[in-house]
Amino acid sequence: MSAGPxxxxxxxxxxxxxxxxxxxxxxxxxxxxxRRVLAGKPPVAREWDPRMPLPAGVGIDRRRFLAxxxxxxxxVYGAGRLGLTDRMLGDGIARAAALQPAGSPILVSxxxxxxxxGLSLLAPAGDPLYVKLRPTLAVxxxxxxxLREDPSLTWxxxxxxxxxxxxxxxxAVFPGIGxxxxxMSHFTSRHYWEVGATDxxxxxxxxxxxxxxxxxxxxxxxxxxxxxxxxxxxxxxxNPTAAIDQPNSFAVWLSxxxxxxxxxxxxxxxxxxxxxxxxxDPAIAQVAGAASEVGIVRxxxxxxxxxxxxxxxxxxxxxxxxxxxxxxxxxxxxxxxDLPDRLAGLAAMIAAGIxxxxxxxxTDTQFDTHSGQETTFDSGVKLVADSLASFQADLEARxxxxxxxxxxxxxxxxxAQENGSDGTDHGAAGTSxxxxxxxxxxxxxxxxxxxxLDANGNQQENxxxxxxxxxxxxxxxxxxxxxxxxxxxxxxxxxxxx
Amino acid sequence: xxxxxxxxxxxxxxxxxRHAGHRHRPLRRxxxxxxxxxxxxxxxxxxYRGKFTxxxxxxxxxxxxFGPRPGDAERLAxxxxxxxxxxxxxxxxxxxxxxxxxxxxxxxxxxxxxxWGDDHCWWLDRMVRSNQQLIERMTLIWHSWFATSExxxxxxxxxxxxxMMRRHALGNFHQLLLGVTVDPAMLLWLNGNTNDKDSxxxxxxxxxxxxxxxxxxxxxxxxxxxxxxRALTGWTNDWNDQGPSxxxxxxxxHDYGVKRIFGHHGRFGWRDSCRLAVTHPDHPSFLVDKxxxxxxxxxxxxxxxxxxxxxxxxSGYEIRxxxxxxxxxxxFYDGPRLVIPPVVWTAGLLRGSRQTITTTSWAWIAxxxxxxxxxxxxxxxxxYAQWLDTSRWAGRLEAVNVALQxxxxxxxxxxxxxxxxxxxxxxxxxxxxxxxxxxxxARHNLIxxxxxIARGQTHDWEQISFRQLRQNALRVLIPMTPDWMTA
Numbered sequence: 001m002s003a004g005p006x007x008x009x010x011x012x013x014x015x016x017x018x019x020x021x022x023x024x025x026x027x028x029x030x031x032x033x034x035r036r037v038l039a040g041k042p043p044v045a046r047e048w049d050p051r052m053p054l055p056a057g058v059g060i061d062r063r064r065f066l067a068x069x070x071x072x073x074x075x076v077y078g079a080g081r082l083g084l085t086d087r088m089l090g091d092g093i094a095r096a097a098a099l100q101p102a103g104s105p106i107l108v109s110x111x112x113x114x115x116x117x118g119l120s121l122l123a124p125a126g127d128p129l130y131v132k133l134r135p136t137l138a139v140x141x142x143x144x145x146x147l148r149e150d151p152s153l154t155w156x157x158x159x160x161x162x163x164x165x166x167x168x169x170x171x172a173v174f175p176g177i178g179x180x181x182x183x184m185s186h187f188t189s190r191h192y193w194e195v196g197a198t199d200x201x202x203x204x205x206x207x208x209x210x211x212x213x214x215x216x217x218x219x220x221x222x223x224x225x226x227x228x229x230x231x232x233x234x235x236x237x238x239n240p241t242a243a244i245d246q247p248n249s250f251a252v253w254l255s256x257x258x259x260x261x262x263x264x265x266x267x268x269x270x271x272x273x274x275x276x277x278x279x280x281d282p283a284i285a286q287v288a289g290a291a292s293e294v295g296i297v298r299x300x301x302x303x304x305x306x307x308x309x310x311x312x313x314x315x316x317x318x319x320x321x322x323x324x325x326x327x328x329x330x331x332x333x334x335x336x337x338d339l340p341d342r343l344a345g346l347a348a349m350i351a352a353g354i355x356x357x358x359x360x361x362x363t364d365t366q367f368d369t370h371s372g373q374e375t376t377f378d379s380g381v382k383l384v385a386d387s388l389a390s391f392q393a394d395l396e397a398r399x400x401x402x403x404x405x406x407x408x409x410x411x412x413x414x415x416a417q418e419n420g421s422d423g424t425d426h427g428a429a430g431t432s433x434x435x436x437x438x439x440x441x442x443x444x445x446x447x448x449x450x451x452x453l454d455a456n457g458n459q460q461e462n463x464x465x466x467x468x469x470x471x472x473x474x475x476x477x478x479x480x481x482x483x484x485x486x487x488x489x490x491x492x493x494x495x496x497x498x
Numbered sequence: 499x500x501x502x503x504x505x506x507x508x509x510x511x512x513x514x515x516r517h518a519g520h521r522h523r524p525l526r527r528x529x530x531x532x533x534x535x536x537x538x539x540x541x542x543x544x545x546y547r548g549k550f551t552x553x554x555x556x557x558x559x560x561x562x563x564f565g566p567r568p569g570d571a572e573r574l575a576x577x578x579x580x581x582x583x584x585x586x587x588x589x590x591x592x593x594x595x596x597x598x599x600x601x602x603x604x605x606x607x608x609x610x611x612x613x614w615g616d617d618h619c620w621w622l623d624r625m626v627r628s629n630q631q632l633i634e635r636m637t638l639i640w641h642s643w644f645a646t647s648e649x650x651x652x653x654x655x656x657x658x659x660x661x662m663m664r665r666h667a668l669g670n671f672h673q674l675l676l677g678v679t680v681d682p683a684m685l686l687w688l689n690g691n692t693n694d695k696d697s698x699x700x701x702x703x704x705x706x707x708x709x710x711x712x713x714x715x716x717x718x719x720x721x722x723x724x725x726x727x728r729a730l731t732g733w734t735n736d737w738n739d740q741g742p743s744x745x746x747x748x749x750x751x752h753d754y755g756v757k758r759i760f761g762h763h764g765r766f767g768w769r770d771s772c773r774l775a776v777t778h779p780d781h782p783s784f785l786v787d788k789x790x791x792x793x794x795x796x797x798x799x800x801x802x803x804x805x806x807x808x809x810x811x812x813s814g815y816e817i818r819x820x821x822x823x824x825x826x827x828x829x830f831y832d833g834p835r836l837v838i839p840p841v842v843w844t845a846g847l848l849r850g851s852r853q854t855i856t857t858t859s860w861a862w863i864a865x866x867x868x869x870x871x872x873x874x875x876x877x878x879x880x881x882y883a884q885w886l887d888t889s890r891w892a893g894r895l896e897a898v899n900v901a902l903q904x905x906x907x908x909x910x911x912x913x914x915x916x917x918x919x920x921x922x923x924x925x926x927x928x929x930x931x932x933x934x935x936x937x938x939x940a941r942h943n944l945i946x947x948x949x950x951i952a953r954g955q956t957h958d959w960e961q962i963s964f965r966q967l968r969q970n971a972l973r974v975l976i977p978m979t980p981d982w983m984t985a
C-alpha cells in the first residue's frame with residue numbers, strides 16, 4: 001500500500017479513542033439512524049431528525065428511496081429480468097460455498113476497543129487491597145456471580161450473561177492475558193494484538209496471514225470485517241477479504257440507471273477492478289481491489305436483500321434486531337451502535353452457508369474509561385455480554401454452533417489504582433474470553449494478583465496472547481502456527497477445546 | 499537532467515516575477531500584475547526538472563488542493579512548476595470564496611453550530627470554493643495530525659479550533675503546537691481539562707509525544723509521559739447549560755514542582771512542555787517524515803529527509819519552506835499515485851462539475867466514504883494508507899449519486915442528439931466532470947459499456963431513453979475509476 005504519513009502505518013483504520021465523559025453524543029445517534037435508513041430499515045422516530053435529508057436520487061422520495069436504495073438490486077435481480085438470479089447463485093453462494101466444505105470452522109474476533117477494565121469485569125471483590133486501590137470504582141462483593149474456578153473473583157453485575165454462559169461450560173476466561181514488556185499506547189498495544197506479534201512494523205493481521213497461508217484467492221468472504229471497513233486483524237498480503245456493516249445493508253445503485261443497464265454498469269465497474277487490481281501502482285491497486293471485491297460481495301449477498309421491495313425488518317412490528325434475519329432468538333436492542341444487529345446478521349450468514357472463515361468486529365462502545373468509568377463500562381459490557389449470549393443461542397437454534405468460536409479481547413487492562421476522575425488510566429494485563437459450544441469452559445491462566453503489580457502499577461500477564469493465537473490456529477483450524485505467528489515455537493499452548 | 503535554454507521572449511512567468519522582484523531592475527510595464535508571483539527560495543533538496551504539463555498540474559492540484567476546476571490544470575501548467583507551486587504556497591491577503599454560497603436542501607443557509615452535519619458542509623464548502631486551496635488542504639492535514647473529535651465537545655469549539663489551525667496552516671509548528679495544547683476542543687478531547695496536580699491525567703501528555711511530535715517510543719519513556727502530564731496540569735473549564743465554557747489556566751491546579759522531561763530538570767509548565775517536544779532531537783525527523791507522507795507516495799530518501807530536517811530546525815520550525823520543497827521534489831511528480839482522500843475527492847467532484855453545496859446530504863455521505871470532518875476515527879487521525887474497501891467504495895458511489903442529483907438525464911429529449919456514438923458519449927461524460935483524462939484501460943472499459951447499453955435498445959422509441967441511460971451510467975462510473983480516484 002502507499003506510504004502514509006507518520007513513522008508507523010497501522011494496518012487498519014479504526015482505533016480506540018478517549019471518550020466524552022457522558023457517552024455518545026447526539027450526532028453519533030443520528031449517524032446511526034442514517035445508517036439504518038441506508039440499511040433499508042425505517043428510522044426509529046426518536047432518532048429521526050426531520051432536518052436530515054434523505055439519501056438522494058432524482059425524484060426519489062423516501063418510500064421509493066427505501067425500495068430503491070435498499071432493495072434496488074433486489075428489485076432488479078429479484079424480478080429476474082436479467083436472468084441474473086441464477087448467475088448470482090451460481091457465482092455467489094453456490095460457487096463460494098463449494099470452495100469451503102460444510103461444517104468448516106469459523107473464528108470470530110470481537111474487539112472491545114479502548115482497553116476494557118479487567119479489574120471490573122472479573123473483580124477480586126473481597127480483596128482489601130482492591131478496595132483500597134479502587135475507592136470509588138470497586139465492584140462490591142456479592143453484587144455479581146462468583147467465578148466457579150476462583151470464587152474470590154466476582155463477575156461484574158453487567159456481565160451476568162457471561163457468567164451464565166460460563167456456568168454452562170461455554171466460556172473460557174483468561175483473567176491475566178497480555179505480553180511481557182507491555183506498551184501502554186492504545187495504538188501500539190492494539191497493533192500488537194491485531195498483528196499477533198510485538199512488532200510495530202508488521203502490516204498484516206494475524207488472521208489475515210492465516211488466510212494468506214490457508215485461504216482462497218477468489219473468496220473475499222473468508223475474511224469478513226463487520227465494522228463497515230476493513231478490520232486490521234484481517235489485513236492480508238495477497239488474498240481478498242470483504243467489509244460490510246450488515247448483510248442487508250450492502251446494496252449499490254446508480255443514479256438514473258435502471259433495468260439491464262444497472263447490472264451491466266455494476267459489472268463493468270467490477271471488471272475494471274478485476275483488470276487493474278494487480279497494478280504495480282499501489283493506489284490504483286487499492287481502488288481497483290475494492291471495486292473487484294464489491295462485485296463478489298454484491299452477488300453473494302443479494303439473497304439477503306429484501307424481496308419484492310418489502311423490508312424484512314419492520315420497526316413497527318418488531319424491535320428485535322434478529323427479526324430482520326429470521327432469527328428465533330431475541331437480541332438486545334442497542335441504545336447506540338448496532339452490535340446486536342451485526343451479530344444477528346452474522347448468525348444468518350453462517351446458517352446460509354456463506355463461506356466465512358475469519359470474521360472480525362469491533363464494539364461501538366469505546367472502553368477507554370479515563371473518566372466517569374461506570375457510565376460507559378456498565379452499559380457497554382452489558383450490551384456485549386447480552387449480544388454474545390443471544391448470538392450463541394441463535395447459532396444453537398440454527399444448529400451451527402459447533403462451527404463457531406468467538407474470541408473477545410481488548411488491547412490492555414487498566415491501571416490498578418483508579419485516577420482522580422472516577423476513571424482508570426492505561427494498564428497492562430487484562431481479560432480475554434473465548435466463547436463457543438466446543439470451548440474448554442473454565443479458567444485459563446490465573447488472576448494477576450494486586451500485590452505483584454509492575455513498576456507502573458499494572459497487573460502482570462500470566463498468559464501470552466500469542467500463545468492463545470497459536471493454540472487457536474492449531475486446535476481450531478489445524479494450521480501450523482509457525483507459518484502465521486512469528487516465533488510461534490517459543491509460546492506455550494493452551495487447551496482451548498473440549 | 500538539463501534544462502533547455504529558452505529564448506528571452508519565451509521566458510516563463512516565474513522569470514518575469516524574479517526580475518520584477520529584483521531591486522536593481524525596474525518593473526517591466528507590460529507585465530500584468532497577476533503574473534507577479536512571489537519567488538520561492540531555493541529548495542534545500544532536489545527539484546523536479548521534467549515536463550510540467552496539465553498532467554503534472556493536475557496531480558499538484560489534487561495533492562495541494564481539492565482538484566482542478568475545468569481549465570485550472572491548463573492554466574497552472576502555463577505558469578511553470580515553480581510559479582505554480584508559489585501560487586499555492588504564497589496566497590495573498592484573505593481567502594475569497596468563489597461561487598454561490600452554500601445552502602441546505604430547502605435553500606436555507608447552513609447553520610454549522612446548531613444543525614447536525616452542517617459543520618461538515620461548512621468546511622466542505624470552503625474546500626470547494628476557497629481561492630487559497632493549499633491553506634484549506636494544510637488545515638485538513640493538521641486536523642488529521644492533531645485529530646480532535648467533536649464527540650468530546652461541540653461544533654462551536656471544533657470550528658474555533660479549525661480557524662486556529664487555518665491561521666497556522668503554513669506557519670510555525672511550534673506556535674501551532676502551543677495553540678493546540680490549550681485549545682478548548684483538544685483540552686476536552688484528551689482530558690487536559692481534568693489534568694490537575696492531585697491526579698495527573700496522562701492522556702494528552704502521552705499523545706503529544708507519541709502522535710504529535712516524536713512518534714511512538716522515539717526518545718521518551720513512560721516516565722517522560724508522566725512528567726510531561728505534570729507539566730501540563732492546570733487547565734480547567736466550567737460547565738453550564740450550553741456545555742463547556744470559560745476555559746482557563748488555574749494556578750491552584752498546576753503542579754509547580756520540579757519535573758524531569760527528556761533529562762531536563764525544571765519547574766516546567768505547558769509552554770515548556772511544547773518547547774521541549776519541538777526541540778527534542780527526534781522531533782524534526784518525525785515531522786518531516788509524516789508531512790512528506792501526506793503529499794508523496796514514495797518513501798522519503800534519506801538525504802532528502804536530512805536536508806529537510808536541517809532546514810526545518812534552522813528556520814525555527816517553519817512549515818511553509820518544507821511544503822515548498824516537497825511540492826517541488828522529483829518524487830512528488832515521478833512517484834507512485836496516491837488515493838485521493840474521500841473529502842478531497844468529494845470536493846473535487848463539485849469543483850470539476852462546477853457545482854457548490856446545495857444539499858447537506860454530504861454529511862451522511864461522509865460517513866459512508868469514511869471521512870467525516872470534525873469526527874476523525876481516533877486521536878491518530880485518518881489512515882491515509884487504506885482509504886478503500888468494499889463498504890467505502892459503495893459509499894463513494896453514493897457520493898457520485900448525490901453529486902448527480904440535479905444532473906440526471908431523463909424526459910423526452912437528449913442534449914447530445916440520438917446519433918451520438920459510444921466514443922462521443924464517453925467524451926461528453928468526461929467533460930461533465932471537468933475533462934480529466936483517464937487511462938486507456940478505463941476508457942476502453944467505459945466505451946465498451948456504452949456500446950453494450952446501446953445494444954440493449956430493442957425498439958426505436960427507446961432511442962432517447964437508452965442514450966440517457968448510457969450517459970447517466972458513464973457519468974456515475976467515471977469518478978469511480980481507479981484513475982479518477984487517485985492522483
